[in-house]
Amino acid sequence: MKKYFIVVGLMLIATVIMYGVGIRINFSHSYPPGIYLVSKAHVYERNDLVLFCPPNNAAIHTAKARDYIRSGRCDSSTVPMIKRIVGLAGERVEFTPTILINGVALTDSERLITDSQHRPLTQLPNFMIPENSFFAYSDHAPKTSFDSRYFGAVPMTNIIGHIAPLYIF
Template identity: 40%
Template sequence: MTRPGRTRERAMAQRKQAAVTSSVSAAAIAVIGLAGLLGSYRINLTPSEPLGLWQIVPLDRSPGVDDLVFICPPDTAAMHEARARGYLRSGLCPGHLAPLIKSVVAVAGQRVEIANEVTVDGRLVRASTVAEKDGEGRPLTRFSGGVVPGGEVFLHSAFAGSFDSRYFGPVPTSGILGLAREVLTYAP
């Protein structure tokens, strides 16, 4: 038999827990909303780069090798297929895709070769093993390689499961929103 005092204590504890959960949720939503309103901030929820709050810093020059950038993927059938497979998220870029955070590893005029790993002008790109299949066993099409055209960049992430230029090739620099700077992040 349960005593009335214990039932009341349990009910109070549950209400307190619900209030704390609601407060934490409201704070998280407020931070995300504020970041969105400020425009130059984004929340990264993908494992390609540390999770958390990032700032988009204006890029007042041409993108260069080793720049970490926010970039809108091009609005192509291949990107929509990638979205359907779950490689990309929905967002505010053309085609309703979310911006990517990737490192530039090659710029216009550089030669990219794709084998088991990626090389740029004969130099191996760190952590660039090319997967044959995705995490669900579906075949991945790799970029055939070649010289990066003018006005485009080749993107990479050291995260093993990253969907980057190894698979979709160079992308237009016109999609670059700016440099990516960590503000408040967590790397598991």
């Protein structure tokens, strides 16, 4: 029994150390499940893959209630998300059959009207990305990912850091 507590204690210490150096485990389907490394940056740009807390809005609360996203430590009471920055402040987002950012279509970006259980999804109007915000998109699983198509722009201050895969399961 004593060995059990020692092993559990060592595993807990190792987990805290790994978290402290930026190691995260992804179990979502928006990006491949695996072990990722988070690193801070002073500037975040288009095409950066980032870990961020989703905005604290009604669409996120609905997503949490429907189990699209788990509970966690973000202000929205959810876990952070991994997505790619595809639009920046001042750019126009249009919802046509495909999503357009300043008139340029995102690959496979059709917005769904309902989820897999036929419940309605948020249908945002066209908008301009606000100052100090970005449009988040999953280029790994674009057809089924829950991203800015449904919850809108994300404040840059919600970014935890760049994220890069270390080991994919």
